[in-house]
Structures are given as C-alpha cells and as structure tokens.
Amino acid sequence: MFKKFTSEEVSGQNQVKASVQRRIRQSIADEYPGLELVMDDLLPKKSPLIVAKCQNHLNLVVVNNVPLFFNIRDGPYMPTLRLLHQYPTIMKKLQVDRGAIKYVLAGANIMCPGLTSPGGILDEEVGAETPVAIMAEGKEHALAIGFTKMSAKDIKAINKGIGVDNMHYLNDGLWKMQRLD
Amino acid sequence: MAEKPQPVRVLYCGVCGLPAEYCEFGPDFEKCKPWLIQNAPQLYPDLIQESNSNAADRVSDQLQSSSITDVTGPSGSSVPKQEPVKRLPGGKIKKKDKQEVIIEKVTRNKRKSITTIKGLELFGVKLSEASKKLGKKFATGASVVKGPTEKDQIDVQGDIAYDIVEFITDTWHDVPESAIYFIEDGKKVPAV
Ligand SMILES: [Zn+2]
Numbered sequence: 001m002f003k004k005f006t007s008e009e010v011s012g013q014n015q016v017k018a019s020v021q022r023r024i025r026q027s028i029a030d031e032y033p034g035l036e037l038v039m040d041d042l043l044p045k046k047s048p049l050i051v052a053k054c055q056n057h058l059n060l061v062v063v064n065n066v067p068l069f070f071n072i073r074d075g076p077y078m079p080t081l082r083l084l085h086q087y088p089t090i091m092k093k094l095q096v097d098r099g100a101i102k103y104v105l106a107g108a109n110i111m112c113p114g115l116t117s118p119g120g121i122l123d124e125e126v127g128a129e130t131p132v133a134i135m136a137e138g139k140e141h142a143l144a145i146g147f148t149k150m151s152a153k154d155i156k157a158i159n160k161g162i163g164v165d166n167m168h169y170l171n172d173g174l175w176k177m178q179r180l181d
Numbered sequence: 182m183a184e185k186p187q188p189v190r191v192l193y194c195g196v197c198g199l200p201a202e203y204c205e206f207g208p209d210f211e212k213c214k215p216w217l218i219q220n221a222p223q224l225y226p227d228l229i230q231e232s233n234s235n236a237a238d239r240v241s242d243q244l245q246s247s248s249i250t251d252v253t254g255p256s257g258s259s260v261p262k263q264e265p266v267k268r269l270p271g272g273k274i275k276k277k278d279k280q281e282v283i284i285e286k287v288t289r290n291k292r293k294s295i296t297t298i299k300g301l302e303l304f305g306v307k308l309s310e311a312s313k314k315l316g317k318k319f320a321t322g323a324s325v326v327k328g329p330t331e332k333d334q335i336d337v338q339g340d341i342a343y344d345i346v347e348f349i350t351d352t353w354h355d356v357p358e359s360a361i362y363f364i365e366d367g368k369k370v371p372a373v
Contacts, residue, residue, distance in 0.1 A: 037185040085200070086188035101206050141191055141200045170199050171207070176327070 001058065001166075003107045005173025007180060009055050013062070015048045024049065024061060028069060028077045031131070034090035042068060042083075052180060065179045070168070078131045078145050081168060081175055085141055091133040094146065094164065095121035098137040104144050105171060110134060110164040112155045126152040132164065144169035192221060208332075280304060282349065282356060284372070285364035286340055296341050299334040304355045308333055311353075315341075318348055346372045 016024070025043055029036060043049060043063055050062040061069040061077065069077040084091060096110060097119025104110060115122055119137035126132055128151045134144035146164035148155075155163040168174050191200050194216060197207040201221040204213040218228050282300040301311050308325045312335045316323035322338040337345075350358050361372040 034186070038188075085191040087186060088189055089186070101203075105203070105206050139200075139202050141202065143203060170203055171197075176198075 001056070002168050002172040002174040005054075005177070007177060009173075010052045010060070010180065011054060013050050013052045013180075016051050020051075021049045024051070024077070028061075031076050032079070032090040035087060038087070060174075060180070062180050065181055067174065067177060067180055070174070075147075076131050078147070078167060081142060081145060081170060082178070084133055084145065088133070088142065091131060091142075091145075092123055092126050093121075093133045093135050093142075094123060094126065094148075094152070095119075095135040095137060101136045101139075101143060104134060104136075104166060105169055107166060107169060107172065109162040109166045110144075110146055112159045112161060112163040115155055115163055116159050122152045122156055124152050124156075128154070131167075134164065134166070134169075195220065280360055282361045283364060283369070284345060284361065294340045296337045296339065296345065297334050298337065298345070298349075299332060301335065301349075301353070301356070302333065304353060304360075306353050306356070308335055311335060312337075314352060315345075315348070319344070 025039065028043070029039055035042065043061075047063055052060040052062055052067070054060060057073045059071050060067045061071075067080050068083050069079055071077045079087075079090065094110075094115055096104060096114040097117045099117075099119070100110065100114035103114075114120055121135070126148060128148050130148045132146045132148055133142040134146045135141075136143050144166050145168040147167050148164050149162055150158065193199065194201045194204050194207070194213050196213040196216045197204055197209065199207045201213075201217060202224050204210055204217060205225070207213060214225075214228055217225050222229055280300070280303045282298065282304070285297050285299075286294055287297055288294045298311075298315075302308055312323040312325050315335060315337050319337060319339065319341045321341070324336055325333050326336050327333060346358065346361050349356055349361060358373050359371070362369050363372055364370075
C-alpha cells in the first residue's frame with residue numbers, strides 16, 4: 001500500500017475537531033491497551049492532531065509532523081513501524097521464516113507457508129482481520145505491519161495462499177516519511 | 182500500579198536507515214558494512230572476520246607491489262571491484278543488473294506528471310550531473326531521488342517521455358537506443 005507512497009499522495013491535511021480527536025484517541029486506546037500509559041505523550045491533548053487524507057481511503061494520524069498511525073476508511077488504526085519499534089509489545093505478533101524476509105521487504109503479502117514453516121511462529125490467539133506485527137526468524141524487531149486475512153488457526157489448517165496482507169514494511173514510502181511537513 | 186513503558190531504542194543503520202539487523206536485506210549491504218563493523222559488530226560477527234582478512238590481503242598486496250600505491254584502497258580505487266554474487270534464498274544466484282535505462286511516466290496529481298528515469302548510472306553516467314542537464318534541457322525541475330526499491334532515479338517534472346530518448350542518446354553516447362525502455366500500462370516496451 002505504501003510501496004510508492006510520497007507526501008504528494010497526501011490530498012489534504014486537517015486539524016480535526018475536538019470530537020473527532022477524542023474518537024480517534026479512544027479507538028487507538030481500545031485497540032492498543034498497552035499504550036494506555038503513554039497515550040498522553042504520544043497524542044498529547046494539547047497538541048493538534050492532524051489527519052492526513054491520502055489516496056485509496058487511507059488516513060494518517062500525524063502529531064507534531066510525525067505520522068504515528070494509519071487506517072483505511074473506518075478500519076482499525078495501525079501504528080507506523082517506527083512507533084511499533086518503540087513499543088513492540090502493543091501488537092500481537094506473527095513470525096515469518098528467514099526465507100520470507102526478502103519478499104516481505106519487497107511488499108509482498110505474507111503467504112501461509114512462510115508462517116507455518118519451522119522458522120515461522122503463529123500465535124493461535126490471533127483472529128481474522130486483526131492488525132499484527134510481522135516479526136522475522138532470527139530478528140529482534142518487526143519488519144512489517146500486517147492485517148490478517150484469516151485467523152492463525154486457519155493459516156495453520158489451510159496453509160495455502162495469502163494469510164496476512166502486508167500493510168506497511170521497512171523502507172516503504174511510509175517508513176521513509178519520517179516527517180510530514 | 183503499572184509503570185509507564187519506556188520506548189525501546191532501536192539501533193537504526195546510519196547508512197540505509199533500517200534496523201541494523203536488516204541491513205543484510207537492505208538496498209545496499211555493501212555500503213552498510215563499514216558502519217556496521219563500527220557500530221553493530223555483534224549483529225554481524227562474520228563481517229569482522231571478512232574485514233580482517235581483507236586488511237591482510239591489502240597488506241600482502243602492498244608488500245608484493247610496493248611501487249604501486251593505493252591500488253586496493255577502499256574508495257579511490259579505479260579498478261572496478263568485483264561484487265560478491267548475491268544469493269537468493271534457495272541458493273539461486275542473483276543476476277547482475279542488466280544495463281538498461283527505464284523511463285516511466287507517473288501521474289501524481291490529476292494534472293501533474295513526472296517522468297522517472299532509472300538505470301543511467303549503469304552506463305557510468307553521474308546522476309547528479311544528468312539531472313542538471315535534463316532540468317536545463319526541458320526547462321523544468323529535475324532531481325535525483327531514492328527510488329521505491331533501491332536504486333536512485335531521476336525524477337523530471339512534466340511529461341517529457343516523448344523527447345527524452347533522443348536527448349539521452351545524444352548526450353551520453355555510451356547509452357544505446359536499444360537499451361532504453363518505456364514502462365507503459367505496466368508493460369516494458371523498447372524505445373526503438
Ligand atoms: Zn544499513
């Protein structure tokens with residue numbers, strides 16, 4: 001999604017109304033309870049919260065010019081990788097084997113066998129349509145943010161085709177956009 | 182009461198910007214290596230050995246040909262360095278980049294378009310100079326940018342795809358027309 005993403009794809013930036021700001025904060029807090037204690041640092045009530053509207057119904061939540069979360073239409077908010085790296089425990093994790101790293105970093109969606117092979121790890125708690133951190137065999141930090149197409153149990157049982165959509169990965173356009181001015 | 186979690190500080194590579202552990206999968210691992218040896222030796226223990234043995238090679242080279250200086254210098258070398266063969270998972274050998282120039286028109290906003298030119302560097306063209314020349318010739322903005330994958334490319338504002346082939350072959354005689362391609366509707370078509 002962010003393969004060729006640049007600031008030129010941002011069609012409008014708006015400081016959102018207080019009510020909308022509250023709603024966004026609330027849904028992020030609900031989705032990521034692990035952020036509860038740092039919410040005031042991340043999305044300070046005093047700083048204006050900017051929503052940047054982009055192509056393909058994509059929204060970026062921007063604070064102090066730093067993109068922190070994104071979502072599609074009214075879908076769940078997902079952290080940027082830079083934010084996830086700081087708070088790695090806020091998301092459920094799935095791990096791909098080493099062989100898949102290259103493909104994930106080229107933007108490919110995550111195929112079931114990359115998760116079920118010996119180098120992969122499936123957290124069976126993960127349901128379908130859930131934002132997840134994509135980790136990699138032998139690596140400490142996440143390399144992508146995914147959105148599951150099927151539950152972890154189904155990924156294991158079906159073991160074929162795309163298990164997780166690759167939403168955002170290291171070195172894609174959003175990764176390179178450290179600031180949005 | 183739970184304590185406020187402290188943000189983790191990830192070691193990002195000073196060269197490619199990825200977490201240092203991912204440099205090996207990054208755009209140019211070779212360029213990251215000196216930085217990694219300095220800043221993240223624990224992540225790539227093999228690199229230390231590699232650099233030690235390179236250093237040893239250099240010393241023995243100098244001993245053998247003391248009259249020639251700086252042949253194997255790390256940067257100023259005029260001898261093209263042999264690149265190690267990259268291996269894909271499964272042991273397939275990655276083919277070296279084909280010498281091609283790829284031109285693509287990208288529509289950014291509704292009316293604005295940008296023409297991107299990739300691959301000139303494969304013909305020994307300096308991209309910064311090329312972008313200046315292109316900007317001048319077409320009286321528009323041109324800049325060298327990091328491409329979406331790994332390579333640098335030149336972005337020229339406006340749709341100049343039509344005139345550009347002739348300009349490239351006229352300006353850089355090393356680039357044959359037969360090596361120039363357009364991307365049109367997602368397909369690669371030769372310019373000739
Ligand atoms: Zn690097």
